[in-house]
Amino acid sequence: MGPKGEKKTAAALFYKLKRPSTLQHSQPTSTTMVVKVYGPVFASPKRVLVCLVEKEIEFEGVPLDLLKGEHKDPEFLKLQPFGTVPVTQDGDYVLYESRAIMRYYAEKYKSQGTDLLGKTVEERGQVENWLEVEAHNFDPHVFNLTLHVMFSSKLGIPRDENVIKESEEKLSRVLDIYEERLSKSKYLAGDFFSLADLSHLPFTQYLVGPIGKEYMITSRKHVNAWWNDISSRPSWQKVQQLYPAPL
Amino acid sequence: MATPVKVHGPPLSTAVSRVLACLIEKDVPFQLIPVNMAKGEHKSPDFLKIQPFGQVPAFQDEATSLFESRAICRYICEKYPEKGNKGLYGTNPLAKASIDQWVEAEGQSFNPPSSVLVFQLAFAPRMKLKQDPSLISQNEAKLEKVLDVYDKRLGESRFLAGDDFSLADLSHLPNAHYLVNAAERGELFTSKKNVERWWGEISSRDSWKKVVDMQKQAT
Numbered sequence: 001m002g003p004k005g006e007k008k009t010a011a012a013l014f015y016k017l018k019r020p021s022t023l024q025h026s027q028p029t030s031t032t033m034v035v036k037v038y039g040p041v042f043a044s045p046k047r048v049l050v051c052l053v054e055k056e057i058e059f060e061g062v063p064l065d066l067l068k069g070e071h072k073d074p075e076f077l078k079l080q081p082f083g084t085v086p087v088t089q090d091g092d093y094v095l096y097e098s099r100a101i102m103r104y105y106a107e108k109y110k111s112q113g114t115d116l117l118g119k120t121v122e123e124r125g126q127v128e129n130w131l132e133v134e135a136h137n138f139d140p141h142v143f144n145l146t147l148h149v150m151f152s153s154k155l156g157i158p159r160d161e162n163v164i165k166e167s168e169e170k171l172s173r174v175l176d177i178y179e180e181r182l183s184k185s186k187y188l189a190g191d192f193f194s195l196a197d198l199s200h201l202p203f204t205q206y207l208v209g210p211i212g213k214e215y216m217i218t219s220r221k222h223v224n225a226w227w228n229d230i231s232s233r234p235s236w237q238k239v240q241q242l243y244p245a246p247l
Numbered sequence: 248m249a250t251p252v253k254v255h256g257p258p259l260s261t262a263v264s265r266v267l268a269c270l271i272e273k274d275v276p277f278q279l280i281p282v283n284m285a286k287g288e289h290k291s292p293d294f295l296k297i298q299p300f301g302q303v304p305a306f307q308d309e310a311t312s313l314f315e316s317r318a319i320c321r322y323i324c325e326k327y328p329e330k331g332n333k334g335l336y337g338t339n340p341l342a343k344a345s346i347d348q349w350v351e352a353e354g355q356s357f358n359p360p361s362s363v364l365v366f367q368l369a370f371a372p373r374m375k376l377k378q379d380p381s382l383i384s385q386n387e388a389k390l391e392k393v394l395d396v397y398d399k400r401l402g403e404s405r406f407l408a409g410d411d412f413s414l415a416d417l418s419h420l421p422n423a424h425y426l427v428n429a430a431e432r433g434e435l436f437t438s439k440k441n442v443e444r445w446w447g448e449i450s451s452r453d454s455w456k457k458v459v460d461m462q463k464q465a466t
Contacts, residue, residue: 081396082356095344097351104344122311125322132315135354137300177299 039064039085040243043202047098048086050198053235055105055113067154102195116195126189130196141171142203149211150247182222197230251276256303258461261421262316263304268417269320271454274331320414334411345408349415360389361422368430394442401441416449
């Protein structure tokens with residue numbers, strides 16, 4: 001698995017691929033079973049990549065440069081009308097929103113690779129619970145830090161120190177709750193690694209790396225142990241090797 | 248006969264009402280346990296045991312304790328697939344994926360600006376809090392752009408995820424209801440032909456009417 005030898009621009013691929021108008025509801029064609037993932041160097045698509053590696057599903061990254069505004073290209077907006085990444089293309093089947101994509105593949109290939117959804121309906125409920133926590137309580141603050149600390153100058157937006165300060169404070173309170181949770185439970189949804197933990201990988205890697213706030217993790221004993229555990233998974237190592245972060 | 252599931256929180260809360268709508272669609276008996284947020288009950292040690300972020304709703308059944316409204320909705324659909332509206336979370340993987348995609352779109356693109364507007368326009372005045380005009384206009388602009396995308400989609404598809412009403416549409420009901428009925432922002436929905444048609448359909452569902460009744464009784 002991994003990227004093909006030749007570099008393909010997103011635009012070139014758009015013209016190569018045939019796209020029926022009701023693309024969304026086409027059946028996936030499983031002849032090649034290689035899932036295309038747009039924007040693989042960026043954080044949100046990396047959630048999908050780790051999931052696909054864990055599930056032993058072949059994929060191919062399709063370059064899309066957000067820093068050059070390629071996500072606002074009209075051809076891309078036909079695939080993803082909100083203009084964000086990731087988008088996946090499985091034959092003619094197109095899906096977007098990283099957490100929706102992860103759920104689909106984790107469920108479709110439940111019996112293959114790592115089980116990321118828990119074994120029972122109740123365990124699945126816990127996975128959904130903490131995946132939503134990541135989406136609504138964790139991600140907004142770490143996303144703001146990513147935007148202002150890492151990307152503001154590249155995107156030509158003013159770096160807002162107030163937003164940075166507020167986001168760190170809010171994230172700190174969230175991590176205190178994680179600390180309590182992880183003192184009772186090895187992983188977020190229970191004693192098993194799941195989509196809920198996985199979803200934290202890309203942006204937390206930014207937090208401890210280029211954002212420069214590793215202390216937020218290392219100062220919390222159980223969060224630190226959890227982070228060391230999940231970030232050392234071979235799947236995460238592999239994804240980072242294949243698609244190093246843009247900054 | 249199974250014990251009714253428990254939902255903790257005030258019916259006026261958008262997130263609580265999302266869960267109530269789902270329970271009613273799925274015909275799952277429930278007990279609503281009030282949480283007086285004006286008195287800070289959602290930050291009490293007892294409540295924090297079932298929702299450590301101090302937010303509503305919290306949910307309990309015989310088997311588990313959960314929070315986050317969209318997670319609770321998914322759990323209800325998966326635990327009771329044969330009850331009530333069987334297609335609410337799709338009856339096959341592709342339908343389910345499409346629903347998840349649009350529930351995510353609601354959570355990531357519709358909810359942030361609409362929540363700010365609901366708070367600023369519907370709740371802040373009642374709580375005698377000062378409104379922030381620039382926050383209001385910024386979020387109105389964001390929401391307009393999101394609804395442009397919705398209008399295009401709803402010109403191609405009867406409901407967001409496909410031909411049938413689903414969790415994806417349901418997830419929008421709480422915030423949209425307040426925007427239309429308590430914040431004088433109905434025009435956001437009526438100015439776009441397909442969004443207007445969709446809003447008319449989903450808001451007139453019996454399940455949502457029952458939730459609105461519960462909200463009225465609570466005031």
